[in-house]
Amino acid sequence: MATLPGQDENFREQRQASDHESFLSHKRMRWLKIALVLCLVAVVSYFWIDVTPRHNGGSWYGYTLGTIGAGLIVWLSLLGIRKRNMSAGRWSLKAWTSAHVYLGLALIVIGTLHTGFQLGLNVHTLAYVLMMVVILSGIYGIAVYATLPAALSNNSKEMTRKQMVEAVAAIDRQLHDAAQPLGREDSDLVIAALEQDTFDWGIGARLSGHYRNCTTTRALNHFASDWSRPVGSEEPADKVRALLGRRKNQLDQIRRHMRIKALLEVWLYVHIPATIALLAALTAHIVSVFYYW
Amino acid sequence: MAFLIRTIDTTADGREIVRDRKVPTRTVTIGRGADNDIHLPDLAVENYHARLDQLGDSKMRVEAAGTLGFHVDGRVTKLAKFDAHEGVELGFGSFRLLVSQESDGPITVTISQALPDAASADALAGFSLASALPGKRVMAWLALGIILFAFLAVPIYSNLTRTKVEPSIAEAGQVAMDASWSTGALSQAHHGLEDNCEACHAEPFVAVRDETCLTCHKDIGDHADKPRLAKGRGPMSKGDALQWAVAETFGKEGPGSCTTCHTEHEGAGAMEPTPQQFCSDCHGTLGARLTDTELANAADFGTAHPQFKALLTTTPGQSDPTRVSLGDKPKEFNGLRFPHDMHLAGNGGVARMAINLGSAKGYGAPLVCSDCHTPTADGAAFLPVSMEEDCEACHSLVYDKVGPTFRTLRHGDVAQMQADLAAMDRSPRRAAASGLSGAEGGRRRPGAFAQGGLYYQNFGRPVQSLVAINRALSRDGVCGECHIPTTTNGKPDVMPVKLQDHYLAHSWFDHADHKQEQCTSCHKADTSETSADVLLPGISTCRTCHMGEKAQSADVPSSCAMCHSYHPRGGSGAPANMPGRKKNPPVDSIAFLERRTP
Numbered sequence: 061m062a063t064l065p066g067q068d069e070n071f072r073e074q075r076q077a078s079d080h081e082s083f084l085s086h087k088r089m090r091w092l093k094i095a096l097v098l099c100l101v102a103v104v105s106y107f108w109i110d111v112t113p114r115h116n117g118g119s120w121y122g123y124t125l126g127t128i129g130a131g132l133i134v135w136l137s138l139l140g141i142r143k144r145n146m147s148a149g150r151w152s153l154k155a156w157t158s159a160h161v162y163l164g165l166a167l168i169v170i171g172t173l174h175t176g177f178q179l180g181l182n183v184h185t186l187a188y189v190l191m192m193v194v195i196l197s198g199i200y201g202i203a204v205y206a207t208l209p210a211a212l213s214n215n216s217k218e219m220t221r222k223q224m225v226e227a228v229a230a231i232d233r234q235l236h237d238a239a240q241p242l243g244r245e246d247s248d249l250v251i252a253a254l255e256q257d258t259f260d261w262g263i264g265a266r267l268s269g270h271y272r273n274c275t276t277t278r279a280l281n282h283f284a285s286d287w288s289r290p291v292g293s294e295e296p297a298d299k300v301r302a303l304l305g306r307r308k309n310q311l312d313q314i315r316r317h318m319r320i321k322a323l324l325e326v327w328l329y330v331h332i333p334a335t336i337a338l339l340a341a342l343t344a345h346i347v348s349v350f351y352y353w
Numbered sequence: 354m355a356f357l358i359r360t361i362d363t364t365a366d367g368r369e370i371v372r373d374r375k376v377p378t379r380t381v382t383i384g385r386g387a388d389n390d391i392h393l394p395d396l397a398v399e400n401y402h403a404r405l406d407q408l409g410d411s412k413m414r415v416e417a418a419g420t421l422g423f424h425v426d427g428r429v430t431k432l433a434k435f436d437a438h439e440g441v442e443l444g445f446g447s448f449r450l451l452v453s454q455e456s457d458g459p460i461t462v463t464i465s466q467a468l469p470d471a472a473s474a475d476a477l478a479g480f481s482l483a484s485a486l487p488g489k490r491v492m493a494w495l496a497l498g499i500i501l502f503a504f505l506a507v508p509i510y511s512n513l514t515r516t517k518v519e520p521s522i523a524e525a526g527q528v529a530m531d532a533s534w535s536t537g538a539l540s541q542a543h544h545g546l547e548d549n550c551e552a553c554h555a556e557p558f559v560a561v562r563d564e565t566c567l568t569c570h571k572d573i574g575d576h577a578d579k580p581r582l583a584k585g586r587g588p589m590s591k592g593d594a595l596q597w598a599v600a601e602t603f604g605k606e607g608p609g610s611c612t613t614c615h616t617e618h619e620g621a622g623a624m625e626p627t628p629q630q631f632c633s634d635c636h637g638t639l640g641a642r643l644t645d646t647e648l649a650n651a652a653d654f655g656t657a658h659p660q661f662k663a664l665l666t667t668t669p670g671q672s673d674p675t676r677v678s679l680g681d682k683p684k685e686f687n688g689l690r691f692p693h694d695m696h697l698a699g700n701g702g703v704a705r706m707a708i709n710l711g712s713a714k715g716y717g718a719p720l721v722c723s724d725c726h727t728p729t730a731d732g733a734a735f736l737p738v739s740m741e742e743d744c745e746a747c748h749s750l751v752y753d754k755v756g757p758t759f760r761t762l763r764h765g766d767v768a769q770m771q772a773d774l775a776a777m778d779r780s781p782r783r784a785a786a787s788g789l790s791g792a793e794g795g796r797r798r799p800g801a802f803a804q805g806g807l808y809y810q811n812f813g814r815p816v817q818s819l820v821a822i823n824r825a826l827s828r829d830g831v832c833g834e835c836h837i838p839t840t841t842n843g844k845p846d847v848m849p850v851k852l853q854d855h856y857l858a859h860s861w862f863d864h865a866d867h868k869q870e871q872c873t874s875c876h877k878a879d880t881s882e883t884s885a886d887v888l889l890p891g892i893s894t895c896r897t898c899h900m901g902e903k904a905q906s907a908d909v910p911s912s913c914a915m916c917h918s919y920h921p922r923g924g925s926g927a928p929a930n931m932p933g934r935k936k937n938p939p940v941d942s943i944a945f946l947e948r949r950t951p
Contacts, residue, residue, distance in 0.1 A: 112628045113619055118536065120596050178620070183504040183533045219428060225476045227427025230442040234426075234451060238440060259479025263486055302439040306426065318480055325482040332489040337496035344504040348534040351509065352554035353561070353604060 084202070086158035095162035099169040106173045115176035117184070118349075125174040132167050133191065133342060136160055137335050161202065164195055183348060187341035194334045201327040212320045215313065224317070227310045228258060235303045241296040249279040250300060253307065258314060266322040269315060276311055280304040356381050356407075357459040358391060362466075375459070379407045383445060384418070391462065397446035405462070411437040411454050504533050512551065520552030520568060527551070539617055540624035553617075560604050566611045574921040582609060585635050587642045614919070626914040629653065629902040633913070654911050655900030660892050663856040669837075669848055676858055679892075684885040688850035690835050693878040693888070696720050706747050709807060714746060722872045732865030737854050740764045749808055750831065762831070767846050770832070774822045856889055860916040 102125065111119040117126055139160045146153050171191050179185045219227070232254055239250040252275040265271050283301035355377040362370045381390035386400040393402075399419050406414045417423060417431040424444030425433040435441045437454035444450075451463040478484055508531040515527040522545035531550045539547050546552050553561050567573065576582060586608070589597065601607055614627045629652075637652030649659035660680035667677065669686050677683040696703050697720060704719035711717050716724065725743040727736045738744070741764065752774065753760035763769045801807035824830045826838045826845050836847035873879055875890040899915075900907030 112630070113616065116536070116619070118616075118618075120599075178537055180535070180537060181533075182535055183500075184536055186500070186504070186533075221477050221480050223424075223427050223429065225427075226424070226444075230424070230427045230444070230449070233449075234440050234442055234453075237451070237453070257479075259476070259484055261485065263482065266482065266485055299439055310427070314480075321480055322482045322485075329482065329486055329489055329492070333492035333496055336493035337500055340497040340500035341504070344500060347505060348508070348531075349536075350603075351512075351557050352531070352534055352550055353558055 081154070083154045083157040084161065086154050091155075091159040091162040094159075095166035098163075098166045102170050102173050111176075115173075116178050117174050117176060119176075122174055122176060125170055129167060129170045129174050130342060130346065132163055132170065133338065136164050136167070137339060140332070140335075161198070164198055167191065168195055183341060183344045187338060187345040190334050190338040190341050194331055194338055197327045197330040197334065201331060204324050204327065208320050208324050212317065212324070215316045215320060217313070219313075221317065224310065224314050225258070228307065228314070231303055231307045231310060235300065235307065238296060238299045238303055242300065246283070246297065246300070249275070249282055250304075253279040253304065258311065259318070261318070263322065263326070266315075266318050267326065269319045271315060274311070276304060276308050280308055355459050356390070356405075357461045359461060359463045361463065381405045381462070382418075383450070391450070391464065393445050393448045393464070395446035395448060398448070402445055403443075405452070407437075407460060408434075411460075413437050413441075413452060413460070415443060415452075503530060508534060509557075512557065515551065520546075520549065520555075520565075522546055522549075522552075522569070525549055535618065537618040538621040540619065541622060542624060543617065544621070558604070560606060561612050562606060563611050566615075576919050576921070579609075581643070585639055585643050585646075587635070587638070626912060627919065629912040629914075632917070632919075633657075636913075651913075653901035653903075654913070655896060655904045655907065658892060661857070661889065663887060663889050664853060664858055665856070665887065666851050666853075674851070674853060679887065679889060683887055685853075685887050687852055687884060688837060688848040689852075689884050690837065691884040693881040693884075693886075695882075696725075697722075697879045703747075706807070710746060716746075722876075722878065728864065732868070733861075733863045734854060735864070737852055744835075748831075748835070751808060752831075754802075767826075767832075767844075770825065771822050771845075774825065862916065 105121070106115065109121050111121055116122055139156065142156055143153060171188060175185075175188055179188065216224075235250060235254060239247050242250065256275045261271060271277070280301070283297055283304060355375050358374050358376055358381070360372045362372075364370060376390050378390075381404070382401060383389055383391045383393065383398075383403045383405060384401040385393060385395065385398045389401065391405075399421055401418050402421065403415055403417045403423055406416070408414055412434070413436070414434045415423070415425070415432070422429045422431045424430075424442075425435070426442055427444070433441070435452070437452060437460050440451065440453035442449055442451050447467050449465050449467055451465075452460065453463075454460050507529050511527065511529040512531065518524075526549035528551055532548070534550065535547075538544075553565055555562070555565050577585065589608070597605075597608060606612070614631055615624065617624075633652035636648070637650055637657065639646055639648060640650050651658045660678050662676040662678050663683070664674040665677050665683055665685050666674045667683055667686055669688075671686070695701065698704055699719045707716040707720050707724070708718060725738055727743070728734070729736055740748075745764070750762040750764060751759045752762055760773070762773055823845070825832050826836075826847065827833045828838075832838070832847060836850070839846050839848050867875075875894050876888045877886075878888055881888060898908040899911040900909075902910055902912040904910050
């Protein structure tokens with residue numbers, strides 16, 4: 061079906077505008093403004109309204125803030141459902157995400173004022189702490205999403221992840237052949253290096269980048285006892301040493317990739333389960349207050 | 354120089370066929386075309402794809418011929434240099450060329466075809482953190498389950514299945530895990546209930562009821578009758594009405610219930626005093642709604658509080674004290690003659706006598722307030738002044754000496770006094786006075802007991818005893834010095850003495866809290882010439898330090914609760930002199946100096 065050129069151009073402009081606008085600056089930060097107004101109203105009324113003997117969640121003002129806070133928490137957690145269903149327009153997923161971020165930040169103020177700064181070892185404070193954990197992990201998530209993808213791209217040096225894995229496999233095949241003349245002790249070290257799974261590492265190693273039990277490093281240290289000897293002499297060990305070095309370099313690239321991926325993804329492992337835990341604690345918080353009314 | 358080209362093919366049953374051939378040049382070409390030295394039948398490979406050059410003994414170079422690159426150890430490139438001793442794996446399409454050299458042997462190129470790698474998708478997943486952590490869903494469901502179980506299911510189940518018992522401050526409650534529901538520590542008085550939530554939270558989803566409070570606080574008095582309270586409170590503001598409408602929707606008991614004022618779980622320590630607002634809401638404009646009330650409006654101690662009313666007896670013979678405003682400069686009649694100024698003067702007869710009595714008897718200096726006024730054990734108030742304890746050291750009632758001891762009139766009994774003095778006539782005069790051993794009718798008594806001495810009391814000569822009895826009650830006599838003579842049933846008597854030990858009917862004052870003040874900074878006793886002066890300070894004196902709850906500049910911002918209690922003490926219900934209520938005797942006691950009536 062033909063479309064008028066003007067319309068088409070207009071549509072493309074719109075598309076581009078929406079494509080290049082971050083959810084943080086969506087609609088000229090509309091939701092940041094709304095969140096700021098919300099916070100300002102909450103803070104001013106907190107000091108303006110005189111609750112006796114002191115502010116707490118159980119005053120009429122406290123219940124008001126609590127109701128707003130609980131509503132926000134439920135709505136914010138619905139992003140998990142909403143994001144699976146993309147749409148455009150006023151309630152586009154981008155608008156929704158923008159609101160999610162800024163209203164989530166406003167929840168710090170609303171939730172904290174709701175407590176009246178009275179915290180203790182109880183389910184109510186548990187809900188507050190979980191809420192703060194969720195929000196802080198969200199802030200972390202935004203920060204790493206803004207900075208780390210560039211680092212991820214720099215590290216890959218035009219290699220796909222598949223190529224990185226294949227590179228290790230290519231080196232491994234040569235290593236296997238080159239190690240054939242080695243003695244028992246040396247070949248055991250090579251076998252250990254070959255057998256170690258590239259990805260079988262825990263969250264600690266992935267996040268820190270320190271792979272303490274790396275068998276490739278261990279084998280390399282063994283074969284590299286004398287760096288002065290040039291490659292190409294009679295020793296088959298020299299060839300193995302060179303291959304192990306290449307394997308180590310390739311592993312380092314993969315591990316840098318894994319580290320950045322881990323830093324990018326780890327917040328979601330806090331954000332999502334803590335959100336569900338928060339919904340449970342929030343339920344317990346509200347039910348317990350009315351149960352012991 | 355030559356290349357050894359080794360081709361490895363795999364048969365259908367997995368057997369490998371190895372073919373070797375030699376190419377005696379320094380350069381081999383690689384491509385799909387059949388004319389290449391290394392012929393790779395793969396559509397992904399160009400007809401003439403790349404060239405492999407031997408530069409030195411083992412130095413090698415491989416270069417793409419066209420625009421398509423190739424893999425060198427997995428990395429895509431168009432040009433690569435390497436050492437054949439180290440070896441390298443070149444990739445063209447699905448073919449792998451392993452280039453190597455054994456010491457001085459030829460450059461060996463081993464060609465094999467890779468099978469499609471099924472496991473690579475799994476390998477890529479390894480990059481993601483998901484391969485190192487339990488799933489988000491698992492963690493989420495686990496946390497959800499633990500929290501709902503521990504903080505909801507356990508307390509609710511054990512609450513519903515408990516056996517109901519009378520609440521006790523000494524016993525722990527039966528509900529498990531409900532400590533996690535507590536929103537804060539209880540006040541000091543309720544500390545014992547900290548582990549017994551269901552003592553107050555008796556029914557699920559039912560707000561704490563007054564009746565629950567009253568199971569322990571049985572004797573608490575009502576502020577006033579319920580209808581009168583409601584009338585005094587007047588109509589609520591729209592905001593309050595809305596708040597109560599919401600609160601009652603959620604099952605709160607309504608205004609006037611215990612929990613309206615007494616909020617709990619506000620942290621350990623004393624329960625928070627009721628704020629001024631709770632009182633001033635009604636009492637600020639009470640007169641407009643309760644037209645028959647005796648109470649003046651009061652909203653703020655600093656700016657809107659009536660002058661104090663003291664419980665006083667103002668006329669001779671008045672049996673019960675009445676409340677009189679200090680603003681009316683009332684005169685008190687308590688039945689005693691007592692000039693405070695004379696007793697507190699730094700010189701003069703009283704001061705001289707106190708100095709003469711000496712420090713051994715607790716004096717030794719001009720009198721101070723505490724010489725006669727003894728505080729109660731808690732320091733809040735003062736014990737009634739007692740003739741025997743506080744006056745008699747100076748105002749001696751000794752009238753005779755027999756042998757080594759003295760005879761003293763019994764205080765508070767006029768008939769006994771008369772009898773004692775009359776009986777003195779019939780008893781022999783003591784030796785010293787009767788003059789048995791002296792020609793002039795008796796030796797002078799020594800020191801303070803001599804005539805005109807400190808302890809000399811002239812009751813008159815024996816023959817004048819009837820006169821002495823009458824003189825004792827006269828204004829100059831031993832009784833009349835302090836008491837006001839009268840006649841009861843035709844017999845001589847003194848006016849009964851009524852000393853107020855509590856002047857405030859609806860509030861209290863704690864002297865212990867005001868220790869740092871001088872007595873005279875509030876009580877103008879040193880200038881009071883007569884016991885008719887009411888020495889209570891007026892409200893303006895209190896206001897030099899005490900102002901309303903919100904007065905920031907005052908030394909002591911004071912809410913109503915500092916001096917007043919909402920609940921009448923002693924559980925006697927509403928204040929005794931409230932209209933429409935049977936008048937009970939006031940709770941304060943009046944010191945009567947007992948005397949026997951004939």
